[in-house]
Structure formats: structure tokens, C-alpha cells
Amino acid sequence: MGFMGRVVLWLGGATGLILSAELPVREVVLYKNGIGYFHRAGELKAGESARLDFKASEMNDVLKSLTVVEEGGGKVSGLRYDSSEPLARRLSEYPFRLGERQPLSALLDQLKGARLVVNIGTETVAGRIVGGRQVPGDEKRTEREQITLLLESGELRSLDLSGVTGVRLSDPELEVQLKEYLASLTQGRSRERRSVYIDSADAKARRITVSYVIPTPVWKSSYRLILRADGEATLEGWGIVDNTSGEDWKNVRLALVSGRPISFISNLYEPRYLGRPVAELPEEQAAAPAVHEGAVAEARVERKPRAAAQAAPGGVVGAVMAAPPPAPMRMDVASSIAPETLTRELGELFEYRFPAPITVRKDESAMLPFVQQSVAARKLLIYAEAGSAHPRNAAEITNGTGKTLDGGPLTVYEGNAYAGEALMETLKAGDKRLLSYAVDLGTRITTQFGSVREMVREIHVRRGMLTTRSALQETKTYTIRNVDQKAKTLILEQPARPEYKLVNQKPTETTPSAYRFEVKLGAGATETFPVMEERVLETSMALTNATPDVLITCVQNKSLSEAGRRQLERILQLKNQIAETNEAIRQTEEQTNELGRDQERIRQNIRSLNEVSGQQEQVQNYARRLAAQESQLASLRDRLSELRKKKAALEGELNTLIGKMEF
Secondary structure, eight states: TTTTOOOOEEEEEEEEEEEEOOOEEEEEOOTSSOOOOOOOOEOOTTEEEEEEEEEGGHHHHHHOOOOOEETTSOEEEEEEOOOOOOHHHHTTTTOOOOTOOOHHHHHHHHHTEEEEEEEEETTTEEEEEEEEEOOOOOOOSSSSSEEEEETSOOOOEEGGGGGGGEESSSOOHHHHHHHHHHHHHHHHOOOOEEEEEEEEEOOSSSSEEEEEEEOOOOOOEEEEEEEETSSSSEEEEEEEEESSSSOOEEEEEEEEEEOOOOOOOOOOOSSOOOOOOOOOOOOOHHHHHHOOOOOOOOOOOOOOOOOOOOOOGGGGOOOOOOOOOOOOOOOOOSSTTTOOOEEEETEEEEEEEEEEEEETTTEEEEEEEEEEEEEEEEEEEEOOOOTTTEEEEEEEEOOOOSOHHHHHHHEEEEETTEEEEEEEEEEETEEEEEEEEOOOEEEEEEEEEOOOOEEEEEEEEEEEEEEEEEEEEEEEEEEEEEESSSEEEEEEEOOOOEEEESSSOOOEEOOSSEEEEEEEOOTTTTEEEEEEEEEEEEEEEEEGGGHHHHHHHHHHOSSSSSSHHHHHHHHHHHHHHHHHHHHHHHHHHHHHHHHHHHHHHHHHHHHHHSSSTOHHHHHHHHHHHHHHHOOOHHHHHHHHHHHHHHHHHHHHHHHHHHHOOOO
């Protein structure tokens, strides 16, 4: 805002300045998003133009928000402002560059051909620049700079710049360019002012108002809470504003707005350039003839006469002035610095307006009271820190002021003494908030976690899937000892876990992340407060894959219906029968395989005995054993076939029962 306080008037066509009028600040509205709204008003004489000065960093916001109103019916012919071409683009137009710590020889080397006059000792040398260079140093001489000139005589002469006392460019145009280049560098580093000009073609005096937004320091809130013995409390709110504008705010209408409207920076001040493609006409190519088709129908278009455009001269549209604020309302308060603020809702925002004029000098700050009212307050203890042995003193306040209270630090006084400090979030009218401000050493709290157990709550079967819902219970027991000989009210705050729900306690209130339980503590008493939570776990499996152990657990569960129990018992019976049949099949297959291996051994023995004379009787014995085993094998194969048929029948019955089962 640095120079914005000064409004200078220029006479149209004149060259002199006339400091005959100003547009002082009449109203300031400060927001929480780092911008401020400024309203200016003043009278302009006939034919004058107003000039507003701003910092360069403020111009983007000014160009985005500036409005102008002529109250006397005059016409604004246009707005002008100092342009700000990017520094790199301005410098690119010059035939030389000045780099960081660039030596003189490098600059002169860029000016090849320019005429130069050099004073070296008592001698003056004039010529055109051939080139400049740096000569590396050696053991005898340090690094030095040289320039080579072409003299009028045609002689090429190299000069050591270390002995030069003066250098001058003989070309006036080049000298001007160098001065402009240096001026551009200085301007780019400076925070000089930028001017906005308001031109008028009217020939009479009129009153003009201008409004805009620019970056400002964020206003801050600070509160005092005075707790009284009767259970009531007084809340004082102060707004802290900083005037860093560079000008005094004299008798301005000041308003503070709670809330954060969206604001952003749009680069409107610097000229914007776009690259363009290179396009050339194909001049060397012969053009082929074009054949255009004839029209078969023509649409009839009724052409209406064009309406004459109506626009205000200069294209500037006048803004509508806001109605003046209503008269301030007095409040009966105890403090001698009682605030007188008018408040109103502005959508999601809330405004505190000071009806009396406010004066804040430049580079100064001010504390302005915006609320002082009695509020309902209840003194409590709150325990919300896991691992802490003591709760905190807290005040539960209800915002009955009818105003939105902006967030900020709060200092608590109790019994005419300092009691502690708290941070308060933005509090809407009618809302309630707990504010903890000190540690209560007269109350001690310990916690203990109870055992965890899991029990099945529900059993369901549908579409062949067995689903069980189990409850996992956890108990956290608070042991609270009140050492002081006075009754207290404690708020226990326990985090709310998304997958758990309370079982044995009902919270006094809940927050987005926690439960709050209210516990009454007697004088010198010890209380225990258990909080049980449970988490429901759901497990699903295919009923065909359920083991007998799982089925037995489900059948024995008391939450299972009688119909469901009978169906699961039948499933269990079938699975047991299938298991028994599988075991019988296994044993039969093992006996069959054993007999097969024994027969192979006997056959090998018979083949060996047939090659030895006198062993016919033993061969006959082996043959009789083979015949007997063949009979046993036939019986085992028949039994194996029956067992497999039985298993298939049992599995078919099981699958049919599972497919129909639902409970």
C-alpha cells in the first residue's frame, strides 16, 4: 500500500503538478485471507485527472478489483496505469548484455565497431573497438584486461585497461542506450510506485469514489474469559489490526470480517506475449484452378437493422454504492472500554463493524474490542491425553452472544487471578466449546485394559457359504481419584475407533473423533469407570470346506436357531460318514495293494523254483496260495466298488442339502 495514500491531480494537457485534492481512505475492511478492501472518496475539479499510487506488488490485485463511481453524474473517459514490461524482454532489445560481475573488457567486446575515447595517463587515444579480452596471469604478472582499438591512422593498438583513467563512448545513441539499460536494471530492483490515472472528459466538478482490494496483514483475535463465582463468565474479544500501508488511516470506517473467502493472484500487470508460428506463402508454386459447385437452393435470411451500441464513454461501468451502516446499538457492559460493534452475517462470513471512526497511524497497530458479553460457562475437568496422570481444568462455554467468534488465543482469569490460557476455534452463535487452560494436580487418573475375548454372535448359511459373525470385546477401565475436598465434574474423552461400538456406556456427547463421558466426582472420592467396546468380525467359507471341528463349534453355539442346528447336524453326520467311508476306502485299497505286492513276490519265487529240479511240491504250495489270494482280491475289489458308490451317494446327498440350505 506504500504510496497509495497520495492522490495527485494532473491538469489535462498541462505539464505541471497540482496538489489540489486527495482521495483519502474512508473505509477499510480487513479479511482473514490476507487482503483488505479500501474505499476512497473525494472531489475532483473540472477537467482534472486523479492519480492513485501503489506498490508494484499490489498492481495485480488493483487491476482485478478496482471500481470507480462518479456521484455527480460525470463521465469517466478511461483508466490508465504505468505498464510493467518484463525486465528480460526490455533488456533483450539492447545490443549488449551486462552479466553478473562482468569485466569492462567483456562489455566493450560486445560493442565492436563503436567509436571509443580512452584516457590513459596524460594521453588520449580515440578509435573504433576491435575487441576486448582478459589476459591470463603468470608468475610475473597478474590477470589483466586489454582492449584493441583501430586508430584513425589505421594502426591497431592494444591498451591495458588497468592504466586507463577514463573511457567514453563517442556515439551519442549508444551512450543513451547504455544509460537506459542501467536505468531498466535499477527499476527492476526497486519497489517504486506504480500509478493509476483516472481520466474524465467532463467539464464540471464532481465527487468520485474508488474501491479496490490489496494485500494486507491478517487481522488477529484475542480473548479474555473472566470466570465468576456465580457460574457465569464474561467474554471479551479484541481485534488486532496492523497498518503497514505507509499512510495514516484517519477517521476511517473499519470492519473486521471472520471467515476466509477465496482469493488468488492473477498476473494482470505484466504484459503477456504469445509465440506465433511462422507462415509463408508458397509463392514459387503455380496455383491450380479451383472448381466451385453451383448452389441448388438459397436460404432466405431476414436481416434486421443492427441496434446502435450504447456504452458509457471510456467503457467504464459505474458501481452501485452500498447503503450506509445502521446506527450503532449500545450495550450495557461493565468494562470502561466496552466495544460498540455492529455485526451481521455475510453468507459464510461474519462482519464486526465499528460505527465510530477509527484512527490508526501508519506503521502502528491497534487493539479494538469487538465483543464483551456474559456467556454461560461451566467449569469442568477434561481427560483427553493418553498416558497423562492428571486431567486439565476446562471451561465449557456456550456462545450466546449472537455473534460468530473468530478463532484465537484465550486467557482465563478466575478469582481475580490469572488461571491459564487456551486456543479457541471459530465459534458460531449458539455453538458450544470445551476450552482447557491448566493441569489439575488434585485429580489423578490411571487406565487399565481388560481381557480380550471373541465369541460367535451369528451364524448364517446361504448359497453354500457359511458365515459367522464374532464379537471381539475390549474394556478400558479408568480409575479416578479426587484428592481435593471438593466435588468435581470430569469429562473423559476416549477416541472413537471406526470398527468398534460402545457396549456398556452411553456418551454424554460425541465429537468427530471421540466419545465424551461425564463422571461426577465426590470430595476425596475414588471412582472407577469401565468403557467396553466390541468389534464385529465376519468370516465366510464354503460349507463344503468346513471341517467337523468348525461344524461342531457352530452346532454348539447358543445363537444358532433350532432349524439351523438340525441342518448343520445332518451336514456333520454326512461329513462324518463320508470321512468314515474315505477311511474304509483307504484301508481296502491298502489291503488290495498289499495282496498285489505279495502275489508278485510269490510269482517270482515260482519262476525261480521252476528252474530247480525236485521243487514241484513247493511250487504247488505257492500256486494254492495264489489262488486263495485271488479270491481275497476279488472280494476286496467288490467291497471297494461298494464303498465308492456309497461315497458318491453321500456326497450327492451332501451337495443337495447344502444347495437347499439357507438360514
